[in-house]
Amino acid sequence: MDSGSQVLIALARRFAFRDLAELVPADAHHLRQLCEFGRQLIDLDAEDFGEAGELIPPEFVGRALASRMPQRPDESSRGALGSLVPAYRLFLAVMDVRWQRRDMAALLATAHIAAEYAPLLAWEPVLGHAGDPQRIAEAVVGADSLWGKDDAACPHTRPEQSAAARVLRVANEPPSGWTAYLDRQHTNTSRALATCAIGCRHPCSVLTRVPPASRAALTDRVKTAVEYGDSAFVRLRHAAPVGHGFGVPTRSEVVDAWTTTRSRLSRYAPAASDPNDFVLPGLPAVFSAIAGTDVQPSSLVSDVATEVIEALRTLDTQ
Numbered sequence: 001m002d003s004g005s006q007v008l009i010a011l012a013r014r015f016a017f018r019d020l021a022e023l024v025p026a027d028a029h030h031l032r033q034l035c036e037f038g039r040q041l042i043d044l045d046a047e048d049f050g051e052a053g054e055l056i057p058p059e060f061v062g063r064a065l066a067s068r069m070p071q072r073p074d075e076s077s078r079g080a081l082g083s084l085v086p087a088y089r090l091f092l093a094v095m096d097v098r099w100q101r102r103d104m105a106a107l108l109a110t111a112h113i114a115a116e117y118a119p120l121l122a123w124e125p126v127l128g129h130a131g132d133p134q135r136i137a138e139a140v141v142g143a144d145s146l147w148g149k150d151d152a153a154c155p156h157t158r159p160e161q162s163a164a165a166r167v168l169r170v171a172n173e174p175p176s177g178w179t180a181y182l183d184r185q186h187t188n189t190s191r192a193l194a195t196c197a198i199g200c201r202h203p204c205s206v207l208t209r210v211p212p213a214s215r216a217a218l219t220d221r222v223k224t225a226v227e228y229g230d231s232a233f234v235r236l237r238h239a240a241p242v243g244h245g246f247g248v249p250t251r252s253e254v255v256d257a258w259t260t261t262r263s264r265l266s267r268y269a270p271a272a273s274d275p276n277d278f279v280l281p282g283l284p285a286v287f288s289a290i291a292g293t294d295v296q297p298s299s300l301v302s303d304v305a306t307e308v309i310e311a312l313r314t315l316d317t318q
Contacts, residue, residue: 005312005313005316008020008023008024008312009309009312009313011023012305012308012309012312013305013309014100014101015038015042015097015100015101015301015305016101017034017035017036017037017038017039017042017304017308018035018039020035020308021035021036021039024312024315025315028311028315029055030055030311031308031311031312031315033053033054033055033056034055034056034304034307034308034311035308036053037053037056037060037064037304038301038304038305038308040064041064041090041093041094041300041301041304042094042097042098042301044090044091044094044110044113046064046067046068046069046080046087047068047069047071049061049064049065049067049068057307060300060303060304060307063086063298063300064090064300065077065079066079066080066083066086066087067079067080067086067087067089067090068080069081069182069186071175071178071179072175072178073133073134073170073171073172073173073175073178078129078132078134080130081129081130081131081132081133081134082129082130082132083124083129083130084117084120084121084124084130084291085121085124085291085293085295086298087117088114088121088287088291088295089295089296089297089298090298090300090301091110091111091113091114091287092278092283092284092287092295092296092297092298093297093298093299093300093301093302094106094110094301095107095110095111095279095280095283096278096279096297097301098110099251099279099280100279102251104248104249104250104251104253104254105248105249107254108234108236108237108249108254109237111233111234111237112234112237114228114287115225115228115229115231115234116187116190116229117130117187117190118190118224118225118226118228118229118290119190119191119193119194119197119222119225119226120189120190120193121221121225121287121290121291122194122197122218122221122222122224122225122290122291122292123193123197123218123221123222124291124292125214125217125218125221125291125292125293126139126210126214126218127139131167131186131189131190131193133167133168133170133171133181134171136167136168137168139206139209140164140168140206141168142205142209143205144204144205144208145204145205145206146204146206147164147168147192147196147204147206148161148164148165148166148167148168149161149165153202153204154200154204155195155199155200155201156192156195157191157195159185159188159191160188160189160191160192160195161192162185162188163181163185163186163188163189163191163192164189164192166181166185167181167185167186167189193222194222194225194226197218197219197222198219198222198223198226217292220268220289221289221290221291221292223268224265224268224269224286224289224290225290227264227265227268228261228265228286228290231257231260231261231264231265232257232260232261233254233257233258233260233261233280234261235257236249236253236254236257258280258283262280262281262282262283262286265282265286266282268289269282269285269286269288269289269290271285271288271289272285272286272289278297284296284297
């Protein structure tokens, strides 16, 4: 194997899919499609997971689509609206990659996305889905419900109230309205559900219909989700270019913020304090506590890198 091939393999091991795509031969279609697919994964460019290319292993595409929001209201596969667990497994894998590549801004952006959807992840065991507009009505409308209503007794903010009303009708809107809702309001629906679980003094039937035992567990999960979203670790995102400042936090600053956050979250997720080898120790345990099920990093990104390396070796022997 010549030095050029060794360099390409080194790039693949560093998950430098974008750079690698520029260096492989133009007629190496399989390789180029794999590199583009890998780039989409670590960039969380989920809307394009379904356009991965005909040479990508179908198993890879299926695993990626499980983390994707449906791009049309009538898609049969509900992806991340059916369950957010595959998406959070991908978030962990992407944060691992960003840590290895010393890309703290992108790592914190991923942590922020995870915070936005965390209340939905917490509600998933109760709803049976992740706030899917096609199915959410049965859990939030009906007698004694204030969901989506302009009522002074409901503590929802205006954005939360607007999203709560919109989520009930958006499944019947055209695709443009559907994608606009997902882009701009689905995270407000997430916050609205958090308010229902832990921010309402006089809960309506959105919460009271949940059986008491399930309600206690839901409250614990949502508290963990909100604590994570308000943490020093997630707030550090605002010091990065993706936030409101012009600096990029260093690795040591990220470690310090996570150490503080981990200590606070261990009150809600005791397993977060257990020793483990994730780059941000305890984060999988936090996501698992919010989800009510085990959430570990996905192997999809590393599996794609392995496939790229095998393709490079095959190319080198031709």
